[in-house]
Amino acid sequence: MATRDVVQLDPELLDRLIAQEERALADRQPRSIAHQQEARAHLPGGVSSSWQTAPPHPIYIDRGEGSRVWDLDGNVFVDYHNGYGAMVVGHAHPKVVEAVQRRITLGSHFAQPTEDGLIVAENLAERTGLPLWRFGNSGTETTLDATRLMRAATGRDLLLKVEGTYHGHHDALMVSVFPGPDDWGPREHPSSVAQTPGLPQSYVDLTLVVPFGDVEAVRRTFDAHPGEIAGMIVEPCMTNVGLLLPPDGWLQASKEICHANGAYFAFDEVKTGATLGWSGAIGAFGVTPDIACFAKSIGGGLPCGAIGGVPELMNLVERGKVDQVGTFNGNPLTMAASRAALTEILVPEAYGRFDQLNAIFRDGIDRVIDSHRLPAHLETLGAKGSITWRAEPLADYRDGFGVDDRPSYLSYLWQLNRGVFKSPWAKWESWTTSVVHADEDAQRYVDNFEELAAAITT
Numbered sequence: 001m002a003t004r005d006v007v008q009l010d011p012e013l014l015d016r017l018i019a020q021e022e023r024a025l026a027d028r029q030p031r032s033i034a035h036q037q038e039a040r041a042h043l044p045g046g047v048s049s050s051w052q053t054a055p056p057h058p059i060y061i062d063r064g065e066g067s068r069v070w071d072l073d074g075n076v077f078v079d080y081h082n083g084y085g086a087m088v089v090g091h092a093h094p095k096v097v098e099a100v101q102r103r104i105t106l107g108s109h110f111a112q113p114t115e116d117g118l119i120v121a122e123n124l125a126e127r128t129g130l131p132l133w134r135f136g137n138s139g140t141e142t143t144l145d146a147t148r149l150m151r152a153a154t155g156r157d158l159l160l161k162v163e164g165t166y167h168g169h170h171d172a173l174m175v176s177v178f179p180g181p182d183d184w185g186p187r188e189h190p191s192s193v194a195q196t197p198g199l200p201q202s203y204v205d206l207t208l209v210v211p212f213g214d215v216e217a218v219r220r221t222f223d224a225h226p227g228e229i230a231g232m233i234v235e236p237c238m239t240n241v242g243l244l245l246p247p248d249g250w251l252q253a254s255k256e257i258c259h260a261n262g263a264y265f266a267f268d269e270v271k272t273g274a275t276l277g278w279s280g281a282i283g284a285f286g287v288t289p290d291i292a293c294f295a296k297s298i299g300g301g302l303p304c305g306a307i308g309g310v311p312e313l314m315n316l317v318e319r320g321k322v323d324q325v326g327t328f329n330g331n332p333l334t335m336a337a338s339r340a341a342l343t344e345i346l347v348p349e350a351y352g353r354f355d356q357l358n359a360i361f362r363d364g365i366d367r368v369i370d371s372h373r374l375p376a377h378l379e380t381l382g383a384k385g386s387i388t389w390r391a392e393p394l395a396d397y398r399d400g401f402g403v404d405d406r407p408s409y410l411s412y413l414w415q416l417n418r419g420v421f422k423s424p425w426a427k428w429e430s431w432t433t434s435v436v437h438a439d440e441d442a443q444r445y446v447d448n449f450e451e452l453a454a455a456i457t458t
């Protein structure tokens with residue numbers, strides 16, 4: 001591939017601009033900064049999840065409506081964080097509000113199923129082609145259930161995952177999520193690295209790791225562990241190194257290698273499901289796994305999770321061989337919100353809206369990248385998009401690890417100070433749009449990006 005002629009960004013200029021934007025943000029968010037100090041008395045870090053804080057300080061949200069959120073200081077932002085992509089329906093969508101209000105007056109929890117559960121399961125079956133579904137309350141629970149089912153069905157303990165992907169915070173898959181060069185071993189044979197202290201080494205050893213997109217590594221790993229691997233779980237496109245699409249044929253080939261070895265193949269569609277398109281990654285890439293894990297966007301903004309699988313696996317649940325359980329599974333409020341989101345808002349026609357928004361991003365951002373010769377590239381699919389600050393595309397997590405995070409951190413601050421909120425931990429400039437984002441919202445992002453491009457290339 002021909003290397004693009006790009007400018008070298010000046011690290012000192014980037015540091016100066018970061019300091020300037022941090023000062024400007026502190027001036028705009030005095031109440032948020034004070035609140036973090038107060039909150040620390042009872043909430044470690046002043047937040048409820050470790051990923052809700054990021055430099056320079058957590059962004060405390062007061063309310064949201066449509067494509068906008070308001071912080072504690074009253075600043076308004078176009079929201080591209082979108083609750084890590086859960087809010088593709090937009091904030092406080094009238095249909096979700098109405099469904100939840102109606103449901104809560106009828107009782108919000110029984111630990112027994114309500115009729116909405118079947119409607120949601122039918123809709124997910126139609127989208128994915130996977131007939132049987134069960135619910136949970138988070139993405140973590142879905143990948144936990146998926147790995148347990150694959151292990152139960154095969155009687156094997158080993159799992160295979162991709163280096164650098166996050167599948168939730170349970171022990172089986174908190175392995176090689178963000179490993180660094182000191183631990184990660186050779187690229188062709190990545191080491192299994194605990195993401196956090198507190199993970200028993202015996203669990204870590206049960207989870208083998210391959211690079212994204214590498215068919216031969218999958219084959220080699222199965223060859224090295226004949227009859228021992230229960231299944232492989234993949235995020236069909238990686239969403240935490242920007243948006244990294246799978247190389248042609250990788251998903252299908254991996255599935256075939258799993259099956260040839262008597263193992264199962266699982267998709268983690270927690271971020272991609274119902275956002276990349278109506279059928280999520282299954283539709284976008286034309287590969288149906290044995291089991292799929294959905295969460296985030298399918299709940300209309302309520303805590304949710306769903307696993308769908310082939311009868312061979314899900315019959316283990318039907319027959320009571322595997323317990324798939326949870327007090328709040330299929331809870332009435334989530335099911336009501338989910339039903340409204342899936343059947344009334346995220347209908348097939350809604351997905352055309354993401355393409356229209358992407359056209360604005362692509363026209364604008366590609367033009368800015370070219371005209372300023374930025375060492376960056378853009379990827380978009382469905383409701384997702386990202387700018388990666390590297391001229392050449394990434395192949396895998398390790399390529400991403402090497403990317404300087406200063407331009408994207410500066411961009412996060414820059415956009416915040418100009419009315420746009422993106423996900424914290426913004427090493428990669430990822431975003432999720434919603435069906436209610438307006439053309440002007442997308443243009444705002446592009447205009448801010450153009451101003452930033454000028455500032456870092458002068």
Ligand SMILES: Cc1ncc(COP(=O)(O)O)c(C=O)c1O
Nearest residue numbers: 138139140166167168268270271
């Ligand atoms: C791909 C993927 N899988 C699983 C999870 C875990 O989902 P949750 O945070 O709902 O437990 C996440 C969360 O960000 C995710 O991005």
